[in-house]
Amino acid sequence: MEKTLIKEKPTHTEIIPQISGSEAIMRCLIEENAKLIYGYPGGAIMPIYDELYKFKAQIHHVLTRHEQGAIHAAQGFARVTNEVGIVFATSGPGATNLVTGIADAQIDSTPLVCVTGQVPSHLLGSDAFQETDIISISTPVTKWNYQITKASEIPEIFAKAFYIARSGRPGPVLIDVTKDAQFGLLDFEYKKCHAVRSYKPVSKPIAHQLEDAAAMINQAKKPLIVFGQGVILGNAEEEFKSLVEKTGIPSAWTILGLSALPTNHPLNVGMVGMHGNYSPNMLTNQCDVLIAIGMRFDDRVTGSLNTYAKQAKIIHFEIDPAEVNKNVAVDVAVMGNVKHTLHEILPMLNANQHTDWLQEFKRLDKIEFEKVIKNDLKPIGEGLSMGEVIHQINQETDGDAVIVTDVGQHQMVACRYAKFSKSRSNVTSGGLGTMGFALPAALGAKMGVPNREVIAIIGDGGFQMTIQELGTIFQTQAAVKIVVLNNNFLGMVRQWQQLFFDKRYSSTELINPDFVTIAKGYYIPAKKVTQRGELADAVREMLTTKGPYFLEVVVEKEDNVFPMIPSGASVSDIRLS
Amino acid sequence: MQTQAFTVSIYTENNLGLLNRVTSIFLKRHINIDSLTVSESEIPHVHRFTIVVKTNTIQIQKIVLQLEKQVEVIRAYYHKVEETIFQEIALYKISSESLYKGELQDVIKNNYARIVEIEPEFLVVEKNGTYEETKKLYEELIPFGLMQFVRSGRIAVTRPKMLISEILKQ
Numbered sequence: 001m002e003k004t005l006i007k008e009k010p011t012h013t014e015i016i017p018q019i020s021g022s023e024a025i026m027r028c029l030i031e032e033n034a035k036l037i038y039g040y041p042g043g044a045i046m047p048i049y050d051e052l053y054k055f056k057a058q059i060h061h062v063l064t065r066h067e068q069g070a071i072h073a074a075q076g077f078a079r080v081t082n083e084v085g086i087v088f089a090t091s092g093p094g095a096t097n098l099v100t101g102i103a104d105a106q107i108d109s110t111p112l113v114c115v116t117g118q119v120p121s122h123l124l125g126s127d128a129f130q131e132t133d134i135i136s137i138s139t140p141v142t143k144w145n146y147q148i149t150k151a152s153e154i155p156e157i158f159a160k161a162f163y164i165a166r167s168g169r170p171g172p173v174l175i176d177v178t179k180d181a182q183f184g185l186l187d188f189e190y191k192k193c194h195a196v197r198s199y200k201p202v203s204k205p206i207a208h209q210l211e212d213a214a215a216m217i218n219q220a221k222k223p224l225i226v227f228g229q230g231v232i233l234g235n236a237e238e239e240f241k242s243l244v245e246k247t248g249i250p251s252a253w254t255i256l257g258l259s260a261l262p263t264n265h266p267l268n269v270g271m272v273g274m275h276g277n278y279s280p281n282m283l284t285n286q287c288d289v290l291i292a293i294g295m296r297f298d299d300r301v302t303g304s305l306n307t308y309a310k311q312a313k314i315i316h317f318e319i320d321p322a323e324v325n326k327n328v329a330v331d332v333a334v335m336g337n338v339k340h341t342l343h344e345i346l347p348m349l350n351a352n353q354h355t356d357w358l359q360e361f362k363r364l365d366k367i368e369f370e371k372v373i374k375n376d377l378k379p380i381g382e383g384l385s386m387g388e389v390i391h392q393i394n395q396e397t398d399g400d401a402v403i404v405t406d407v408g409q410h411q412m413v414a415c416r417y418a419k420f421s422k423s424r425s426n427v428t429s430g431g432l433g434t435m436g437f438a439l440p441a442a443l444g445a446k447m448g449v450p451n452r453e454v455i456a457i458i459g460d461g462g463f464q465m466t467i468q469e470l471g472t473i474f475q476t477q478a479a480v481k482i483v484v485l486n487n488n489f490l491g492m493v494r495q496w497q498q499l500f501f502d503k504r505y506s507s508t509e510l511i512n513p514d515f516v517t518i519a520k521g522y523y524i525p526a527k528k529v530t531q532r533g534e535l536a537d538a539v540r541e542m543l544t545t546k547g548p549y550f551l552e553v554v555v556e557k558e559d560n561v562f563p564m565i566p567s568g569a570s571v572s573d574i575r576l577s
Numbered sequence: 578m579q580t581q582a583f584t585v586s587i588y589t590e591n592n593l594g595l596l597n598r599v600t601s602i603f604l605k606r607h608i609n610i611d612s613l614t615v616s617e618s619e620i621p622h623v624h625r626f627t628i629v630v631k632t633n634t635i636q637i638q639k640i641v642l643q644l645e646k647q648v649e650v651i652r653a654y655y656h657k658v659e660e661t662i663f664q665e666i667a668l669y670k671i672s673s674e675s676l677y678k679g680e681l682q683d684v685i686k687n688n689y690a691r692i693v694e695i696e697p698e699f700l701v702v703e704k705n706g707t708y709e710e711t712k713k714l715y716e717e718l719i720p721f722g723l724m725q726f727v728r729s730g731r732i733a734v735t736r737p738k739m740l741i742s743e744i745l746k747q
Contacts, residue, residue, distance in 0.1 A: 135594055140601045144648040145594070164648055197745060198590050198651040322642035 016188040021151030021181045022051040024188045025115065028158035030058055031190045034086050034113075036077065036447060037061045038070035042090025043130060045117025047182035049088075062447070062476060065468035067094050069440040071101025072466070075110050076444030079427045080402055080452075082235065084165050085444070087114040092130030095176070096137065100434055102172045103141040107431030108256060109233060111170035113161050121149040121178040134176050143171030151184030155191070163193035168201025169320045170233060203321055203335035210341065212332045213291075213315045214348035220289035222357045223249045224280065224312075226272055226301070229256035229430075230294015230319060236339035237261070237423045240293065243342050248353040250361050252280035254295045256430045259420040263399065269361045273301040274565045275412040278372075278574060279364035281565065284309050285572040286360075293317045294338045297327040298431065307570035317341050371576040372562050377417065383556030384532055386413040386485050392539045393455060393483070394419045401453040402427060402445050406438035406462035409491035412561045414457045425452075436465030439482065443469060446478040453481065453543065460486040460512055467518070473548050474522040481542050482519075482550045487557050488512055495560045500567075519550035526550035578633040582611070583655045584663065584733045585641065587626040588618060588741045590649040599626060599650075602643050608632055612665075612730035620741055623651065629731050652744055656735050663733035667711035668693075669702040669718050670725035676700060681721050688714045699724060 013031065025048055029037070039061060041049045052061050064070040067089045074085030085105075089098050095116040105112045119128040135147050144164045146157050154177075161173045217223060231240045237260055244251050244261065250269040251261060261268050270277030272284065284290065290312040295301070302308045305327060316323075316330040317338050324333040334341050376387030390413060393401070399419035404427040405411040411428055420426060427445050429437040442456035463484050473480050490508040497505050519526035525545055529538045535553065542549045563574045589595055596615065603610055611629040618625035630637070637655045644653035673696065675681045685692065690704035704714050711728055718726075 199648045
C-alpha cells in the first residue's frame with residue numbers, strides 16, 4: 001500500500017475515447033504496474049487475450065498447463081515480491097479450476113486479482129456453453145468479487161480490485177467479465193482507488209492498548225513471542241527484529257511467519273505447532289506472557305484450546321478485528337498494521353535479557369536434538385532421510401534460497417530444518433494445505449525474484465497433482481530447482497495411519513512412474529539419488545546447472561515426522577517419538 | 578453456552594451478490610437463519626439486512642465481526658430480543674364461504690386483524706404482530722378453511738443507537 005502511495009505517477013489518466021473493454025483491462029493493469037500474468041485462454045476470454053497479443057511488449061503472459069497452475073504461480077509470485085498476483089482464466093471450467101488457489105490465497109492472505117471471462121450477458125442464466133456462476137462459487141473464498149457486464153464499469157472496478165486485494169489484510173479478488181463487456185466500448189479514464197467507504201482496511205490501536213501491552217511485556221518474567229505472516233505482510237521485519245533484540249524475548253514462528261526473523265538469530269527459538277520444535281511448544285504452557293504478533297492461533301498451532309497457555313496473559317498484535325478472540329481469548333489486543341504498532345510500542349519497552357528463561361529453551365532444544373534432530377540430519381540407517389536432504393541444501397545455499405514447499409511430511413521437515421537469512425523466502429500452503437501447490441508456486445516465485453535461487457521441495461504425491469507444470473517450466477526456462485523427496489507413500493497420511501489407525505495403510509501407497517524420464521521428456525535435466533554417497537554431488541550439480549533442474553531423492557519409506565502434537569492434544573503433550 | 582434468539586442488523590452498500598456473501602457466513606458455521614429481510618434504511622442508498630438467528634453470545638459476536646470484515650458491509654450489530662422493537666406481518670387467504678359465519682368476524686376482531694380484500698371465492702386477512710400473535714390467529718383460522726398462509730421475516734428497530742450516519746461521515 002505504501003508503495004502505491006509514493007508512486008510518482010499521477011493518479012488520474014487522460015481520457016482515451018472509445019476503446020474496447022479488453023483494451024481498457026490492459027490499460028488498467030499497466031496503471032497498476034502489473035507486468036506479469038499467469039493464465040489460460042478459452043472462448044469467453046478471447047477478446048482479452050487478443051488485446052494481450054497487442055500489449056505483449058508491456059505485459060508478459062505466462063501460459064500454464066492448467067488454471068490451478070496459473071493461480072498457484074501467481075501466489076508464489078505475490079508471496080516473494082509483495083506485489084499483487086494476477087490470473088486470467090476463461091469461464092466455466094477455467095474459472096472453477098481456480099477455486100482451490102483462491103481458497104488457498106484467502107486463508108493465507110495472499111493478494112491476487114483473478115480475471116475470469118464469462119458468457120455474454122444476454123446468455124447469463126441460460127446454461128450456455130461454459131457458463132458457470134463463478135460469483136456464487138467464489139463468494140465464500142474471496143475478499144471481494146464482482147461481475148462486470150458493461151465495458152464502462154471496467155476502470156473503477158479494476159482500481160477497486162487492486163486496492164482491496166493489497167490493502168489491510170491482503171486477499172484474493174475475482175472479477176468476472178462478460179464477453180460483451182470485453183467487446184463493448186468506453187471512454188477510458190483511470191482513477192486509482194485509495195478508499196472504499198464501507199471498507200476499513202486497517203484498524204487503529206485504541207487508547208491504552210499500547211500502554212497496557214507495554215506494561216505487561218515490561219513486567220513479564222517468562223515472556224514468549226509467537227510471530228506469524230503479519231510481520232511479513234506488514235513489511236515489519238525491521239521493527240520486529242528491533243523489538244525482539246531490545247526486549248530479549250525468545251521468539252517462535254508459525255509456518256507462515258518463517259523467514260521473517262533469520263533462522264540463526266539467537267532469539268529465534270523455532271516453530272510452534274503440530275510438528276514444531278519441542279521447546280516453544282512445551283514452554284507455551286509455562287510462559288507468563290504470550291505475545292502473538294500477526295498470527296491467528298490456527299488449530300495446528302494451538303492444539304487443544306482448553307489447555308493452551310492457560311497460565312499466561314495473552315497480548316495480540318493484529319490487523320484484522322475478526323481474528324481477535326476468535327480462537328483464544330486475549331488480555332490485550334493491539335489493533336493495526338504491526339509495522340505501525342511495533343514501531344509505536346518500541347520506545348515504551350524496557351531493554352531486557354531473559355537469560356535464565358532462554359536457558360530453559362536451550363535445555364529442551366538439547367533433548368529434541370538428541371531424540372529427533374540428530375537422527376533426522378545424520379541418520380544411522382541405510383535409507384536417506386528427508387532431513388539430511390534439507391541439511392545438504394542448507395550447506396550449499398547458506399540460507400539464501402527461497403524454499404517453496406508442498407504439503408505433507410516433506411513440508412514439515414523442510415520448514416523445521418531449512419535455514420533462512422532473508423524474509424519472504426518461505427513459500428508454502430499453510431492454512432489450506434493444498435497438495436500440488438509447490439511446483440507452480442516455485443515457478444511464480446522464480447519469476448518474481450529471478451536473481452535468487454528458488455528450490456521447490458515436493459513429495460511424490462503432491463508432485464503428481466500439478467506435474468503438468470513441468471511443461472510451463474520448460475517453456476519459460478525459469479530456473480526452478482525441483483527436489484522430489486520420494487517415499488512412495490502419501491507420507492503424512494501414512495504416518496497418521498501408523499500412529500492412530502493401527503497401521504491400516506488405506507490408499508496411501510503409490511506406485512510411481514520414472515520421474516526422471518518424465519522430467520527429461522520435458523527437456524529438464526534430471527537425476528535420481530538413491531544412495532547417501534551421491535547426495536552432496538547431486539545437490540551441487542542441481543545448483544550449478546543453469547536453468548531448471550529436477551532431482552529425485554528416494555528416501556526411507558516409513559519415516560515419521562517428530563516432534564508431534566497429536567490432533568486435539570495439548571501443546572505440552574508433544575511427542576518426541 | 579445457552580442458545581437464544583438474536584436480531585442482527587447489517588448496514589450495507591446496495592450491491593448485487595451481497596446477500597450470498599452475508600448468508601454464507603451463517604452457512605459456514607452451520608447456523609440456520611430463522612428470518613431475513615432486506616430493505617432500504619434511514620440513509621439513502623444504504624441497505625439494511627435484518628436477520629434473526631438462534632445461537633450463543635460468543636458465536637454471534639464472532640459472526641458480527643466476520644460480517645463487518647466484508648468489504649461492502651458498513652457496520653453490523655447484534656441485539657437480544659428485549660433490545661428491539663419488532664413486528665412481523667402475516668396474510669391469511671380464507672374461503673369466502675366462511676365469511677358469513679359469525680365466528681369468523683369475531684376471530685378477526687378479537688385478534689386485531691383486518692380484511693384487506695374480498696373476492697367471490699376468497700378473502701384475505703392481514704395481521705401485524707409477533708410470531709406468537711400471528712401463529713395464534715393461524716390456528717384459529719384453520720377451522721374456516723385456510724387456503725394459504727404466509728408470514729414475513731422480522732423487521733426490527735433497536736432501542737440502542739446504531740450510529741451509521743456518523744460512521745459514513747468519517
